[in-house]
Amino acid sequence: MNIRLSTGKEIPVEMHKVRIVQKTSLPPVEERLKAIKEGGYNTFALRTKDIFIDMLTDSGTNAMSDNQLAAMMVSDDAYAGSESFYKLARVIEDVLGFRYVLPTHQGRAAEHLLAKVFIKPGDIIPMNYHFTTTKAHIELVGGQVLEIYADEALKTQSTHPFKGNLDIQKLKDTIKKYGASKIPFVRMEATTNLLGGQPFSIENLKEVKRVCSEYNIPLVVDGSLISENAYFIKIREKEYKNKSIQEIIKEIMSFADLFYLSARKSSCVRGGFIATNNKKFYEEIKPWLPVYEGFLTYGGMSTKEIEAMAVGLREMTDISVAGSAAEQVKYFAERFIEYGIPVVTPPGGLACHVDAMMFLPHIPQSQYPAGALAAAIYIVSGVRSMERGTISMDRDQDGNEVYSDLELARLAVPRRVYTVSHIEYVVDRLHWLYQHRDMVKGLKFIEEPPVLRFFFGKLEPLDNWGSKLGETFKKEIGAQ
Numbered sequence: 001m002n003i004r005l006s007t008g009k010e011i012p013v014e015m016h017k018v019r020i021v022q023k024t025s026l027p028p029v030e031e032r033l034k035a036i037k038e039g040g041y042n043t044f045a046l047r048t049k050d051i052f053i054d055m056l057t058d059s060g061t062n063a064m065s066d067n068q069l070a071a072m073m074v075s076d077d078a079y080a081g082s083e084s085f086y087k088l089a090r091v092i093e094d095v096l097g098f099r100y101v102l103p104t105h106q107g108r109a110a111e112h113l114l115a116k117v118f119i120k121p122g123d124i125i126p127m128n129y130h131f132t133t134t135k136a137h138i139e140l141v142g143g144q145v146l147e148i149y150a151d152e153a154l155k156t157q158s159t160h161p162f163k164g165n166l167d168i169q170k171l172k173d174t175i176k177k178y179g180a181s182k183i184p185f186v187r188m189e190a191t192t193n194l195l196g197g198q199p200f201s202i203e204n205l206k207e208v209k210r211v212c213s214e215y216n217i218p219l220v221v222d223g224s225l226i227s228e229n230a231y232f233i234k235i236r237e238k239e240y241k242n243k244s245i246q247e248i249i250k251e252i253m254s255f256a257d258l259f260y261l262s263a264r265k266s267s268c269v270r271g272g273f274i275a276t277n278n279k280k281f282y283e284e285i286k287p288w289l290p291v292y293e294g295f296l297t298y299g300g301m302s303t304k305e306i307e308a309m310a311v312g313l314r315e316m317t318d319i320s321v322a323g324s325a326a327e328q329v330k331y332f333a334e335r336f337i338e339y340g341i342p343v344v345t346p347p348g349g350l351a352c353h354v355d356a357m358m359f360l361p362h363i364p365q366s367q368y369p370a371g372a373l374a375a376a377i378y379i380v381s382g383v384r385s386m387e388r389g390t391i392s393m394d395r396d397q398d399g400n401e402v403y404s405d406l407e408l409a410r411l412a413v414p415r416r417v418y419t420v421s422h423i424e425y426v427v428d429r430l431h432w433l434y435q436h437r438d439m440v441k442g443l444k445f446i447e448e449p450p451v452l453r454f455f456f457g458k459l460e461p462l463d464n465w466g467s468k469l470g471e472t473f474k475k476e477i478g479a480q
Helices: 029-038 066-072 083-095 107-118 132-140 168-178 202-214 226-236 245-253 279-292 303-315 324-338 369-381 420-435 462-476
Strands: 002-004 010-012 100-104 124-127 144-147 186-189 219-222 258-262 272-276 351-355 386-388 408-412 443-447 458-461
Touching (some): 010 324, 029 369, 029 462, 083 100, 083 245, 083 272, 100 107, 100 279, 107 132, 107 258, 186 202, 202 219, 226 245, 226 324, 272 279, 324 351, 369 386, 369 408, 369 443, 369 458, 458 462
Parallel strands (some): 124 144, 124 186, 186 219, 219 258
Antiparallel strands (some): 002 010, 258 272, 351 408, 386 408
């Protein structure tokens, strides 16, 4: 939660005690240069030993609570009929309101099953914005993603509180153009990851559901960051300021025909699931679960993770948990803004996002400014961030580059892992980098996978700018 100091400044204060710690180290700049070169200027290729602060993702990197760890000790390891699963199912019905549950090993596994069961070649799937794996699964079965976000969504500098809203008129126009029979479902993501963790409002969700119901189109909610979306609704949507996180989550769920999530985020444990109150949908998906995931009562997860997930789903309704990362992200963004560093506003969930096209305006999108910025951040700080721009897009069927709407360097904030001092360190190093930003040049691919290239692709810097930046940093700041 935020605490106002006597000076008037607000800072996020962690509402937990640190009882177990994991040692980290800060490799000197020479080692960082070697590591990024060996990794092909792709931060995914870095090893933990090469990283000081890991802000690549908030997926599976959160700190579990003492109660989650304790729950793992009483798991039932039965292959079929595990009592741990039935415990999870009761929690899902209690917290989310869904009767039918299909466990999966993580969120993208849920996306795979939904795409396989519901999407046919030529289908159109409208959504408030895509996520990388969502789009890949839809396109692999012949579907087409149609993003019908509000106009404000692509403005990185904004005060709009709900940039994750779906444009209702565009939805109506889409249904009229393609016909309801070509739209297997409408997808709403909470929060929109690639737009900077931006939430949707309940007012907007109600309207989306009203239109979907009119045309008998199912509404699917990706709730990987559902607790953060609920937190933003509480603090930004005035009708809900006196509602609890639990009440807000339950109301969001009341509009969803199908719900899925990656539990690696809001509930702080590795795993995922699909949930619904529609028995027909449940029965259509169920036969495919053992084929691709595992039996119905474990779905590819360890039963220890299932136990921890049951606890995590309850804990994510606590406002101090739901707001833990969101308030750190807000502090992060505000500190960057003090130095004139361009970040996505308003601050969203999961991460602080630096606008790479504003940070590095001299680098064209064809030379991957977000990827270059992520590499430069690592060189000067030992901090691992993630490219969320054109590298995260795949080429079209003709091999042409598909340019991203935004070029963002994402500094993820795992829940209950880092402190304000870590954030201050990152802010300081990016302040130095911003003053030397003209030294950063573009990148080019030297190894490029055909799908989800951002995971394994290798690049090299134009004009050897990485080494020059590292040498300048060492001269001015020192080895670290």
